[in-house]
Each structure stands twice: as C-alpha cells, then as structure tokens.
Amino acid sequence: MQRMTASLIGQIEKLVIPRRLQQTGAKLLASRELALSVHPCFPRTALSNYTMMLNAKLPQLGKGLPRTAAVPVVSVVFSSPLGHGSVQQPFVAAEWRCQQRRLLSRRTNFAQQALQDAQPDSPAAASVPAQLVPPTDPNAYCVLNFYHLTPIADPQAAVEEHRAYVERQGLDIRGRIYISSQGMNCQYGGTVADATAYVEWVKQQPGFEGLFYTVWPSEGHAYPKLRLKYKPNLISLAGGMEVMPITDPAARATPLPPNKWKEMVGQAKEKNDMVVLDLRNDYEWDAGHFVGADRPAEEVFAETPVGEGEQEVPQPLQGKDKDTTVLMYCTGGIRCDVYSTFLRKKGFNNLYTLEYGVQNYFRHEGGAHWNGSLFVFDARMAISPNTTESGALPAAVPCSLCGSEPELPHVNCANVDCNELFIACAACKSRLKGCCCEECMSAPRLLRPAKLEGGQYGSWGNYADRDEMGPIMAQGRSHEGRVARRTRRREALKERRLEFLEQKLARKQKERAEGEEAAAPEVSAEKKEEALVGAA
Structure with a gap:
C-alpha cells in the first residue's frame, strides 16, 4: 500500500482545481503534503457532517483509439470526518480501479470537484447515505432501488439515451433497469459513486422530479450484469398493466409514511375492519412479513387475480365490504401502486400502501410489527429488519x-x-x-x-x-440465428422440467390418497354387501 501510495502521489503533481475553488482562496498543497493533511479546498466544518465525492477523469487518449475509451470516468467516495492521511484513500482507490479496468493510460490527472458536495444545502451531498463506508472497504459497493411512474412518450428512445449515458460516463453498474411507456423500475448495484451518479442523472430528466430511491450496502456487485431494456410491463401481472391508469396518482392507493403505517398496522391486530394485504410471492412471505398478513394464496404475484368477477380479488378480500380498510405492502412499493388501481376499479374505497415499500420502512421503523427477514431479488437474497445488524437472519416459518x-x-x-x-x-x-x-x-x-x-x-x-x-x-449453427436457437433450447428445457414436476405432483397425490385410504375405518364385508343391495 505504501509503495502504491508513493507511486500515486508522484502521478498527481498537477491537480486541476476548478475556478470556483480557486475563488474561495483555497491553496494547492504540494503533492507530498497531500498524504499528510486535509486539503484546504474541503472546509473542515463541512467534512464533519457530509460525504465528499471526487470525480477522477483520465485525460484524452491518443488519436485512433476507440471513442468509447477516450474519456473513461472513475468516481470514488470517502466519508468524513477525515484525519491525516485520509485524503490519500480516494486516490489510492481511484488508481486501483483504473488498473482493474485495464485503461489505456497510466498517467492520471485528478480534478477535485467537491465544493458543491461540501455545502449543507447541496442535494448531491444529502443524497448519499452517511452510513456508507469508504471505497477501501468492501461495503463501498451498494444496491440501489427505485421506481417512478410517469408517462414516457418514446420508451425505446429513452432506453438508448440511458444506455449512452452509462457508457459515456463509464459507470460500472449492474442489475435490472426497465423502462416502459409508464415509467421506470430499477434494481441495480455498483460503487456508491457510480450508482448514485446514474440515479441523480435520471432525476434531472423531465417527469422524474421528486424521484425517491434507497441505497443498501453490499459486499461487491450484487448482480452479474446490466440489463437495461424496454419492457411493456414494468412488473409481471396477468393481462399486463398497460391498460391500468398507474401514472395517475388519484387512481392509486393513498401512500402512508412509515410512522403512520406502523400505527395503523398495530391497530389492525385489534380491529376486524382492517386487512393487511401482502402483495408478494408466497416464498417472500415465508422469509418475513408483517404481523397479521396472511400468506398469499398465489405462488407468484403475477397470478394475483385481475378478473371481472366479484370473487376475482385476493383471498383476504373475498367477501369483504368495499369500505374495508386495506393496508397493502410489498418490497419496494411498485406492486402495490400498480395493483391498487385494479382494486380501486373493483370498488374498494379505503386503500393504503406502505410508501416506497418495506425497505423504506426498515430504515425508519426497523422491525416493528415485522416477523422474520426480508426477501430481496439480488445476490443477498435476504436482509435483516435492523439495517445495522449482521449475523444469522431469522425466518418467519x-x-x-x-x-x-x-x-x-x-x-x-x-x-x-x-x-x-x-x-x-x-x-x-x-x-x-x-x-x-x-x-x-x-x-x-x-x-x-x-x-x-x-x-x-x-x-x-x-x-x-x-x-x-x-x-x-x-x-x-443454422439459418435460425442465435436468438432462435437459444429460445428453442429454453423451450426444450422448460418442457422437460414441466414433465418432471407433473410426475412429482402425481406421485405426491397418489401417496396422499393412499394415506387417506389407510386412515379410513375398515368396512366389514357385511356392510359392503348391504351397501350394494341398497344401491341396487
């Protein structure tokens, strides 16, 4: 580490300080002093309360090189307060990341652009959670979740625009980013700097003002690759969701902040006119759920009823009065917002959702009224209600x-x-x-x-x-093409798996029937004969 730091300090003899920093009277320290003291362009008072961000850019590479490799961007984050020697950590991390990405230039000029982030009223500084740790720690990686329902005129063009931004900025983010004519649904991860850089850019796009997102620490990449694509339906639901008025807030349920949700869920245990409705897959309920919520009758959310019949509603709502108070929740909030438009159409009047889902609730209320852990759809697969807790994760079953x-x-x-x-x-x-x-x-x-x-x-x-x-x-290889061959293989695998599951189910049903027959009282020969005579 010392040899690496010395090499790095030798590379940053010329630090490019933005003009606005020069106007503050900040003086540039010699490179050797940088390793021993806090740089004066970062106010010490601000450092005690806010997370700093450094955007490190490589200089233009030589002519004839690929355009995509011309100006890669490396962003690093470090947390305050900083002691002596702490300033070198971001630069060490930046150099390490440059080497990992196999960039074509070995000499790096760093631009310190943290003045805006150091100001108390800076939205950029406030958006980075204070509990996230320095990049030299494995937990500098994170998982970031958000969804936003808003009309998008040309979602296909939006996909290309988003992909171009990610490539242009050199962001190493991985996960699922889905765009439709009704908004976005995203679960992805990367370093805190890369992940938040993307979502902050999204917030600047028309219609995405006020976008809310959650950030969770992660030990490295939680997803294997980036899937940024157009999807007609942001979530899987029978019949699709394009016909649902989900972009109209008035058509959706009323969102409850975590503290109000906690209060109402506590009351639901004592009142019969409230239903706590879990709108997730059944196996998610097994990992953890709110007290008072029944296990979903459907194996997956996509099977949740959306038909026209009176009984075409989730089992806990069947036979309930339309004025029943319904408290709906899911992991991140999007399934509730979408499905609440259907329940509103069915005539239910008192619909409430947990604002931004269970993940947001945990940040504010911990595990109050919660049983078990929370199932998540990334490499972690489950998280604790206590966001600072580590160790074994409890289950609800x-x-x-x-x-x-x-x-x-x-x-x-x-x-x-x-x-x-x-x-x-x-x-x-x-x-x-x-x-x-x-x-x-x-x-x-x-x-x-x-x-x-x-x-x-x-x-x-x-x-x-x-x-x-x-x-x-x-x-x-054949004239079919790669996609067609892959589809054919998947169909063959699917058929084989369905065949196996059908055989497995048939054997279980046979065993159950044999068990019931063995448990039934034995009928004497005389009674069998009497029954036959009576039937004749």
Whole structure:
C-alpha cells in the first residue's frame, strides 16, 4: 500500500482545481503534503457532517483509439470526518480501479470537484447515505432501488439515451433497469459513486422530479450484469398493466409514511375492519412479513387475480365490504401502486400502501410489527429488519423439511429440473445435498453443487451434462440465428422440467390418497354387501 501510495502521489503533481475553488482562496498543497493533511479546498466544518465525492477523469487518449475509451470516468467516495492521511484513500482507490479496468493510460490527472458536495444545502451531498463506508472497504459497493411512474412518450428512445449515458460516463453498474411507456423500475448495484451518479442523472430528466430511491450496502456487485431494456410491463401481472391508469396518482392507493403505517398496522391486530394485504410471492412471505398478513394464496404475484368477477380479488378480500380498510405492502412499493388501481376499479374505497415499500420502512421503523427477514431479488437474497445488524437472519416459518429452526436465505433445489425455492435448516440441506426432497436426490440428471449457505446458482449451462443435454444443446449453427436457437433450447428445457414436476405432483397425490385410504375405518364385508343391495 505504501509503495502504491508513493507511486500515486508522484502521478498527481498537477491537480486541476476548478475556478470556483480557486475563488474561495483555497491553496494547492504540494503533492507530498497531500498524504499528510486535509486539503484546504474541503472546509473542515463541512467534512464533519457530509460525504465528499471526487470525480477522477483520465485525460484524452491518443488519436485512433476507440471513442468509447477516450474519456473513461472513475468516481470514488470517502466519508468524513477525515484525519491525516485520509485524503490519500480516494486516490489510492481511484488508481486501483483504473488498473482493474485495464485503461489505456497510466498517467492520471485528478480534478477535485467537491465544493458543491461540501455545502449543507447541496442535494448531491444529502443524497448519499452517511452510513456508507469508504471505497477501501468492501461495503463501498451498494444496491440501489427505485421506481417512478410517469408517462414516457418514446420508451425505446429513452432506453438508448440511458444506455449512452452509462457508457459515456463509464459507470460500472449492474442489475435490472426497465423502462416502459409508464415509467421506470430499477434494481441495480455498483460503487456508491457510480450508482448514485446514474440515479441523480435520471432525476434531472423531465417527469422524474421528486424521484425517491434507497441505497443498501453490499459486499461487491450484487448482480452479474446490466440489463437495461424496454419492457411493456414494468412488473409481471396477468393481462399486463398497460391498460391500468398507474401514472395517475388519484387512481392509486393513498401512500402512508412509515410512522403512520406502523400505527395503523398495530391497530389492525385489534380491529376486524382492517386487512393487511401482502402483495408478494408466497416464498417472500415465508422469509418475513408483517404481523397479521396472511400468506398469499398465489405462488407468484403475477397470478394475483385481475378478473371481472366479484370473487376475482385476493383471498383476504373475498367477501369483504368495499369500505374495508386495506393496508397493502410489498418490497419496494411498485406492486402495490400498480395493483391498487385494479382494486380501486373493483370498488374498494379505503386503500393504503406502505410508501416506497418495506425497505423504506426498515430504515425508519426497523422491525416493528415485522416477523422474520426480508426477501430481496439480488445476490443477498435476504436482509435483516435492523439495517445495522449482521449475523444469522431469522425466518418467519420453520424448516420445510423437519420443522426445526431454518437458515436464510432461501436456496434453489440442486435438482435443476425441480429448482424449487425453499427454506431449510443446515442439517437438512446437508443431508439432502441441497435438494428439496429425497426424490430429487435420485433425479435422473443434473444435480448441481449444494448451496449449503444459500446464494444463487449460475446459468444451467454451467452444470449441464453435455452428453445428457446433447439433443438440446448441440444443435449446431443454422439459418435460425442465435436468438432462435437459444429460445428453442429454453423451450426444450422448460418442457422437460414441466414433465418432471407433473410426475412429482402425481406421485405426491397418489401417496396422499393412499394415506387417506389407510386412515379410513375398515368396512366389514357385511356392510359392503348391504351397501350394494341398497344401491341396487
């Protein structure tokens, strides 16, 4: 580290200070002094309360090089207060990141542009959570979530504009960024600087004023790659959501801030005229849920009723008066905002949602009225209600195999044909080699390595037996094209998996029927004969 720092200090003999900083009377320190004291362009009073950001840019590269490599941007963040030597940390991190990205230039001129972020009224400074740690710590990576419902005239063009910005700024962000004619739905991660740079740019686009987002620490990238694309539906729901008036706030439920939600959920336990409605997948409820919320009858949210019939509503609302107070919640808030327009159309009048979802609630109220942990759709798979807590994550249900205390996060069955997401204790996961049942242990093909500590499996192709999967994989090149071949392989895999699940379900039904028959009282021969005579 010392050798690296010395090398770095030798590279920053010329620091480019913006003119506005020069006007403040800040004096440039010699490069060797930079490692020993706080640079005067950062007011000490501001440093004690605000997070500083440095944007480090590489100079223009030589002619003839690819345009995309001409001006890469490296952003680093460090937190205050800073002691002696702390100023060098961002530069060390910047140099390390330059080397990791294999940039074409080794000499770096750093521009310190932190005066705006040092001001108390700076929105940029306020937007970076104070608890996020320096970039030299693994937790400098984060997961950032937001959605915003607003009309977008040309979503396809917006996708290209967003992609161009990410590439132009050299942002290393990964995750899911979906854009439709009704807004955006995003869950992505990266370094705090890269992740917040993108969302702050989005906030400057027409219609995205007031966009709210949450930031969570992460130990590295929580997503394998970036998927920035157009989707007709921001979330999966039967029949789609394009016909729903979700961009009209008046058509949606009334959002409740976390403190008001906490108060009303507490009252719901004692009142019969309130329903706490969980609008997530059933396995998310297993990880954790609000007290008083029933487990969703649908396996996945996409199956939530949207039909015209009177009973085409979630099970907890069937037969309820239309004036019943309905408290809806989901992970980030978008599923509730979308589905509330359907319930409003069905005649329900008193609809309330948890503003920005459970993640936002945890930041303000912790685990009040919450049972278990929160399932999330990234590499973490579960987080604690206490945002500062580490260690074992509690679940809301026992081990699905033996009934003992389980371990989170969920795991997928090691049998790729099954792939069921389940909760189990460490002993059962080890005994069944990561499978959800003994039957899957003896499956005819493809047992993946057991994920005893949870986590996500990679692509099925990483584990596939090439001989067994030959008819599906080794199709060779043809006029179909790459996308068509990939689609055909996926369809073949899907058919094989459905066939296995149907066989598994049939065996379970047969075992259940045999068990019920064995438990039934034995009928004597005389009574059987009497029954036959009576029927005749």
